[in-house]
Every structure is written in C-alpha cells, then in structure tokens.
Amino acid sequence: MKKTCFIFDLDGVLVDTAKFHFIAWQNLAKSLDINFTEKQNEELKGVSRIKSLEKILAWGNKTINEETFQYLMKQKNEEYLGCVKKMTQEDLLPGVLPVLNYLRKNNQTLALGSASKNAKTILQKTAITSYFQAIVDGNSVTKAKPDPEVFLKAAQLLNCPTNKCVVFEDSVAGIQAANTAGMYSIGIGNDKILKEANFIFPSFHQIKIPFIQSLMD
Numbered sequence: 001m002k003k004t005c006f007i008f009d010l011d012g013v014l015v016d017t018a019k020f021h022f023i024a025w026q027n028l029a030k031s032l033d034i035n036f037t038e039k040q041n042e043e044l045k046g047v048s049r050i051k052s053l054e055k056i057l058a059w060g061n062k063t064i065n066e067e068t069f070q071y072l073m074k075q076k077n078e079e080y081l082g083c084v085k086k087m088t089q090e091d092l093l094p095g096v097l098p099v100l101n102y103l104r105k106n107n108q109t110l111a112l113g114s115a116s117k118n119a120k121t122i123l124q125k126t127a128i129t130s131y132f133q134a135i136v137d138g139n140s141v142t143k144a145k146p147d148p149e150v151f152l153k154a155a156q157l158l159n160c161p162t163n164k165c166v167v168f169e170d171s172v173a174g175i176q177a178a179n180t181a182g183m184y185s186i187g188i189g190n191d192k193i194l195k196e197a198n199f200i201f202p203s204f205h206q207i208k209i210p211f212i213q214s215l216m217d
Contacts, residue, residue: 004108004164004165004166004215004216005108005109005110005111005154005155005158005160005164005165005166006103006108006109006110006111006165006166006168006215007110007111007112007113007151007154007155007165007166007167007168007178007183008110008111008112008113008132008167008168009046009112009113009114009167009168009169009170009171009174010112010114010116010119010122010123010137011045011046011114011116011170012045012170012171012188012189013093013168013169013170013188013204014092014093014096014126014128014204015087015091015092015093015096015122015126016091016093017080017083017084017087017091017116017122018041018045018170020080020083020084021041021044021080022038022041023079023083024076024077024079024080024083025041025044025052025056025076026041027076027079028053028056028072028075028076029056029060031072032056032057032060032062032064032072033060034056034057034059034060034062035060036056036059040055040056040059042171042193043055045170045171045172045173045174046115046144046145046146046169046170046171046172046173046174046177047115047144047145047171047173048115048138048144049073049076049077049117049138050073051144053069053072053073053076077117077118080118081118081121084118084121084122084125085125087122087125087126088125088126088127089126089127089128091125091126092126092128093203093204093205094203094204094205095203095204095205095206095207096204097128098209099204099207099209099212100128100131102209102212103131103212104131106216108216109133109158109160110131110132110133110134111132111133111134111135111136111154111155111157111158112132112134112135112136112137112154113136113150113151113153113154113167114136114137114138114150115137115138115141115144115145115150116137116138117137117138117139118137119135119137119138120135120137123135133157133158134154134157134158136150136151136153136154136157140153141153144173145171145173145174145176145177146172146173146174146176146177146180147177147180148177148178148180148181149177150177151165151167151177151178151181151183152181155181155183162181162182162183163182163183165178165181165183165184166183166184166186166215167181167183167184167185167186168186168188168204169185169186169187169188169194169197170187170188170189170194172193172194172196175187175194175196175197176196179196184198184199184215185197185198185199186198186199186200186201186207187199187200187201188200188201188202188203188204189202189203190202
C-alpha cells in the first residue's frame with residue numbers, strides 16, 4: 001500500500017464553523033452600516049481575518065483608521081471564539097470521523113492546513129487533534145490562500161512530495177492553492193463554485209471509504 005498524505009482545511013470541511021464566522025462578520029458589517037450577504041461570505045472562506053475585513057470595507061466603500069481596524073478584528077474574533085468555546089465532537093460535519101478513523105487505521109499521514117488562528121482550539125474542542133501529524137494554521141504562515149504556502153508547509157512537515165498530497169477544501173482560494181502546489185484537490189461544496197477542483201462532493205458525508213481507498217492505491 002502506497003502512502004498518500006492527506007491535508008484537510010478546517011472550516012467547512014471538518015467542522016461547521018462557517019456559520020459562526022458569518023454571524024460575527026455580519027454583526028461587524030452592520031456596525032459600520034455595511035450590508036453583508038451570504039454570497040459575499042463565500043468569498044471570505046479560506047481568507048485571513050485581515051484580508052476579510054479589507055474586503056468588507058471595500059464592499060461598503062468605507063475607510064477606517066488603524067486603531068479601529070484592529071479593534072474590529074479583535075471584536076469579531078471574540079464573538080467567534082465565544083461560539084468556538086461551546087463546540088464538542090458533535091460539531092464535526094457528518095462523515096468526517098469515519099474517514100479520519102479509516103485513514104489512521106491504515107497508517108496514512110494527515111495534516112491540517114487552515115487559515116484559522118483558532119485551529120488548535122477547535123481541534124481540541126472536537127477531540128480530533130491526535131489524528132494529525134502536522135498542524136499548519138494562521139499562526140504559522142504569512143501568505144493567505146490562494147497562495148499555496150499553507151499546503152506546501154504541511155507537505156514539508158509530513159516529508160511528503162506535493163504530487164502525493166490530497167487536499168480537502170471548501171473554498172475557491174483553497175482549491176487554487178492546492179492546484180498551484182501541484183496537489184490533488186477535492187472540493188467540498190457547490191460544484192459550480194469549486195469547478196477548479198479535481199473532484200467535488202456536495203459534503204463530506206458523500207465521501208465513501210472506497211473513494212478514499214482509491215486515493216491510496
């Protein structure tokens with residue numbers, strides 16, 4: 001059996017924290033009198049907090065000083081963390097745990113590749129930290145997706161060639177990052193939005209073990 005390296009994004013792939021982000025960003029936008037839609041929220045998936053706030057300000061044609069910018073980022077994160085602190089393994093998306101268990105049972109190497117600076121907390125709360133041999137999050141990279149830095153660093157930590165890495169992503173930026181890195185990309189979500197992925201599933205629940213097995217053959 002050949003060894004494939006599996007790299008997982010976090011938000012929207014392993015856990016459903018996207019809803020927490022949306023609520024927090026929407027409240028922030030409302031405080032600035034900016035209308036923020038679910039469609040716009042899709043564009044923030046896989047994007048850093050700084051870039052996300054810059055996008056929201058651009059959409060609302062607003063400018064703020066640096067002090068206010070930093071305050072709003074902190075406020076958004078505190079609201080988001082309030083939701084994260086209440087998470088349990090019940091918050092893992094359907095289908096995630098069987099795949100993680102299968103990969104571990106078959107001695108595959110796993111890494112997390114996420115823009116989230118709260119990734120380690122979320123992994124701990126959902127009790128899946130032990131599945132990953134490497135964790136690359138927003139605290140350990142300087143370039144946001146679609147730059148491939150997060151995935152290249154994960155591959156390096158796993159000592160795995162990029163062409164043997166399989167990436168699970170739910171964002172356009174993440175799929176583009178995986179493709180740029182020369183990795184096999186699997187999109188989780190809308191096939192019209194994630195059309196650049198090598199393979200697409202509506203949700204993790206649709207990913208069956210025979211498909212995972214085919215990636216290891």
